Amino acid sequence: MAQPNALALNGVSVTIGDHLIVDHVSLSVGAGERVALIGPSGSGKTSLIRIAAGLQPATTGSIEAFGKTLTRRSDWRTHQRRSAMLFQAFNLYEMHTVLTNVTWAEARLRKVKPSALRDEAMALLDSVGCASLAERYPYQLSGGQKQRVALARALIGRPRLLLLDEPTASLDPEAVGGVLDLLLQIAKAGIDRQPVTVLCATHEIGFARSFADRVLFVQAGRIAADGPAAALLDKPSLPALQRFLAAIAH
Numbered sequence: 543m544a545q546p547n548a549l550a551l552n553g554v555s556v557t558i559g560d561h562l563i564v565d566h567v568s569l570s571v572g573a574g575e576r577v578a579l580i581g582p583s584g585s586g587k588t589s590l591i592r593i594a595a596g597l598q599p600a601t602t603g604s605i606e607a608f609g610k611t612l613t614r615r616s617d618w619r620t621h622q623r624r625s626a627m628l629f630q631a632f633n634l635y636e637m638h639t640v641l642t643n644v645t646w647a648e649a650r651l652r653k654v655k656p657s658a659l660r661d662e663a664m665a666l667l668d669s670v671g672c673a674s675l676a677e678r679y680p681y682q683l684s685g686g687q688k689q690r691v692a693l694a695r696a697l698i699g700r701p702r703l704l705l706l707d708e709p710t711a712s713l714d715p716e717a718v719g720g721v722l723d724l725l726l727q728i729a730k731a732g733i734d735r736q737p738v739t740v741l742c743a744t745h746e747i748g749f750a751r752s753f754a755d756r757v758l759f760v761q762a763g764r765i766a767a768d769g770p771a772a773a774l775l776d777k778p779s780l781p782a783l784q785r786f787l788a789a790i791a792h
């Protein structure tokens with residue numbers, strides 16, 4: 543039987559004050575797809591990620607995850623348990639060690655002590671190349687190391703949907719390559735034999751080209767173009783997308 547879409551937005555709009563920031567967006571993301579959201583600053587990429595994560599309520603429209611429309615709080619809680627979000631600013635807990643950063647929130651969810659998740663967390667830290675940093679604090683890490691730790695923390699909940707908001711924007715080019723390779727490895731391998739779906743807002747067209755199999759061009763709160771990454775980025779037919787790509791190439 544075909545897998546249901548990992549995520550679907552059906553006619554979703556968001557109005558804040560009298561400002562329409564997401565304008566009637568309908569969008570389906572298949573299980574295992576890697577989708578990049580690109581577009582000008584302020585076009586609505588982060589808002590779409592936040593809607594998918596349940597951090598920004600839709601004013602109108604509905605959201606489905608894995609074939610279920612999310613209506614009740616319990617639906618959203620289940621969705622949030624199956625999803626993980628990665629932020630540009632890493633959002634690590636500054637007062638906790640790397641190891642505790644990975645275990646703390648998950649331990650609360652599983653109602654166990656953080657120490658019960660130590661082996662699991664160390665295996666994840668090892669897989670992102672940060673096992674030797676387990677006892678350090680975030681201020682003692684480079685940007686690339688912080689994002690790897692944030693990724694280990696995201697993965698401890700065994701997510702089926704990864705929502706990434708500019709995950710490489712705070713990184714130097716070398717660290718971008720490392721995080722890109724890791725994300726690709728995870729997305730291609732899946733987790734617990736389940737496909738991992740990724741929706742990623744990014745300013746970096748090189749990252750979108752290397753990472754995504756599908757690209758959405760967001761403009762003024764709408765999806766203005768949607769297609770395979772290579773076709774959309776290398777042979778854009780929409781004039782607004784041509785202008786956007788030309789502007790950021792300079």
Ligand SMILES: Nc1ncnc2c1ncn2[C@@H]1O[C@H](COP(=O)(O)OP(=O)(O)OP(=O)(O)O)[C@@H](O)[C@H]1O
Pocket residue numbers: 558561563581582583584585586587588589590743
């Ligand atoms: N809480 C808020 N209150 C009012 N306006 C908001 C709020 N959050 C976002 N906006 C507005 O919504 C629009 C879309 O913002 P969003 O952050 O989604 O864009 P973006 O494409 O991610 O931008 P960037 O590339 O600069 O991060 C912007 O005009 C922004 O000012």
